Amino acid sequence: MLTKEQIAQRIAKEVKKGQYINLGIGIPTLVANYIPADLDVVLQSENGLLGIGPFPTEAEIDPDLINAGKQTITMVKGSAIFSSSESFAMIRGGHVHLTILGAMEVSENGDIANWKVPGKMVKGMGGAMDLVASAKNIIVAMQHCSKDGQSKLLKQCTLPITGIRCVKKIVTDLAVLDVLPEGGFKLLERAPDVSIEEIKSKTEGKLVIEGSVPEMVF
Amino acid sequence: MLTKEQIAQRIAKEVKKGQYINLGIGIPTLVANYIPADLDVVLQSENGLLGIGPFPTEAEIDPDLINAGKQTITMVKGSAIFSSSESFAMIRGGHVHLTILGAMEVSENGDIANWKVPGKMVKGMGGAMDLVASAKNIIVAMQHCSKDGQSKLLKQCTLPITGIRCVKKIVTDLAVLDVLPEGGFKLLERAPDVSIEEIKSKTEGKLVIEGSVPEMVF
């Protein structure tokens, strides 16, 4: 089973040179730590920044410079600041190459649920619905099962969904899976020491296995 | 009968303090010469400038600073530059208080025709259709009759129209007229030494005359 850091590390391998990337809160944020500098990627923050840098030192803190998680940040060289409407024009227009975000459920046709749990206080979808409706490539980082052991890879989402037919790839603590255009989770890689049987038993949606399924290599 | 300069001078009296104004090509451009400086109006150029200044001296000419008529211009203090989409956002959003433009025909319900003559080379509407569809107040500056003596204040436009029910006021070489919400040209003022009879005979559309019609005062 992968740790959160390892999930992030594995997702980082999906990143290509020169991409513009939006990272969601949680595990996706950790991905930044594993992207090699020579890939020259640019991180977008939907509150209006291209070129997120590392967290600031105490001396560098600027209340006028935060990320979408409201954390203080810095800018890298070559950054650009813009308004929220320009930011989502960028997202909606398909200019952001890759969106990495967490999920509570993903269905076998690529629907994602990650914003609302009936009966709990609803905080809002923020930019998630815009991101999943528009990004060219969407990778989900999540645990394979919920805390009470239920599969999060489902035939159909049970929670209110954030977007339809949008997730392209999922990296969990157990596996890497593609969402097939015709529906179904195609098993690409296993986490070290995790058996295909275990993944089968923990995937409620249709699991497609073709040929051998290698262990992830880090 | 008014000269073009006098038409411009009369229109300038319609301008109110602090207004943002878009001036079309021709007589409307001349209006700027008659607006008192203490009215603090701001002239908008739809190619992306608020705050048109006087024409430049030879030394001041900058090819990167032109008006919508493609003439070299200068900026006044407090100007702002923006893109064409922002410029028409401003126009379409009703932020420009007053548009003054020329016309080939105006109908008694406020339709305007000023962009196309069938059989002649069509150059395009430029920003005229956006301006007339959106401005809060539209004043037309034109000759009362065409060169061949036909009235330009009509029951219905005969030329392809630029916009419907938009003209609020007309200043011609003969008269100042309001376009009534219920239709009809209400005669407000006569040019010096022009009789009501002459205006009647040269206005094809419905002319409304109530009470006395004073001569213009300059």
Added chain:
Amino acid sequence: MIDKTISNAQAAVADVFTGATLMFGGFGLSGIPENCIKALLEKDITGLTCISNNAGVDDFGIGLMLKKRMVRKMISSYVGENAEFERQLLSGELEVDLIPQGTLAERIRAGGAGIPAFFTPAGVGTEVAVGKEVREFDGKLYLLERWLQADFAFVKAWKGDTAGNLVYKGTARNFNPMMAAAGKITIAEVEELVPVGELDPNQIHTPGIYVQRIFQGVNYEKRIEQRTVRKV
């Protein structure tokens, strides 16, 4: 150019009325019009509809207006960093309209730009789509969304001139420029108010045409929600 300076926040908000629709710039607590919010808190008005990406925190920003029960409805993309908010929502005192952040930004932009409606893909197939027209363009589904406008828009800029031209700083820009254009009356508070001619016309973020009143704010707290630092 006309001088749009007003003496202070109290004067700027004097005519804000019960039941008005208000827009507030800011993302989280960054770039919020602190002075105007404080001045509104001194007024005896209620039943407000507030359009703001977030709803402040319990003891700062719009959260203080919620606590004083001035707000009837919030239109936001993300709320509830705020316990009083949750209480009022559950008790039915407060109504909330949650809107995808990009749709919120674009609806406000449309309000300022005279575009009554547009199509966007965000929310297709979700509960956000309920009651909305869905249309296919080039094989993809989109929702029809309407513009948002406000009686008063409150924006915060870094610098401004007396003609209302504004320059923002960093990610404190966020929703401020669109809101400036979408308010019938737009009130700008700035950290530094300068005479016309001092700001470079090429570098204006919000042209003064959108701003009806401007003043230099005082005592900016600029509270940070998530102070995150790296070890050195």
Added chain:
Amino acid sequence: MIDKTISNAQAAVADVFTGATLMFGGFGLSGIPENCIKALLEKDITGLTCISNNAGVDDFGIGLMLKKRMVRKMISSYVGENAEFERQLLSGELEVDLIPQGTLAERIRAGGAGIPAFFTPAGVGTEVAVGKEVREFDGKLYLLERWLQADFAFVKAWKGDTAGNLVYKGTARNFNPMMAAAGKITIAEVEELVPVGELDPNQIHTPGIYVQRIFQGVNYEKRIEQRTVRKV
């Protein structure tokens, strides 16, 4: 950040193909991508659809592409400062789609912003409305207009950095920022190309995300159409 520098205009336009849809920034001759137009003139391509507010003059700008009969269709708001243009139009060699300037600007902005269609009042009741959906919102009539996108967008900026961030100067900005966002491949030519870090992030007009190739142009003529001076 990735370096988007390309050696020169010839290399930048190498893959522009016959039948492509192209956007050109500029208003009149101000802010046009002079170097890219020259490089396109050297190519053996035809059947182009050109989206540009104007169509140049007989011996400069897009006018030269018309003269070489590379253009099948112009999409513009105002054309015909140009005799050859008129001749081709009357002979049927050239097709022209005339669009109100604000609608043109917004359709391009929509193309970059992922908005497939929007409502605008410009053209209601005129021949521009023929064949278009008309809908009433709040008592006013609007037309439904579609986005515009291009295979290649050519933009001209004052300064740019190697990551593609652009800053324009004066009214040479005009259509350039929206077109930068609406091109599948956007090629920016700049008067001065600087290393990343030299442009203030707060003052970028076009963020580099929209730009795929950038180069420093040479020999800018910046021809003036209406040289108008005042007496001193």
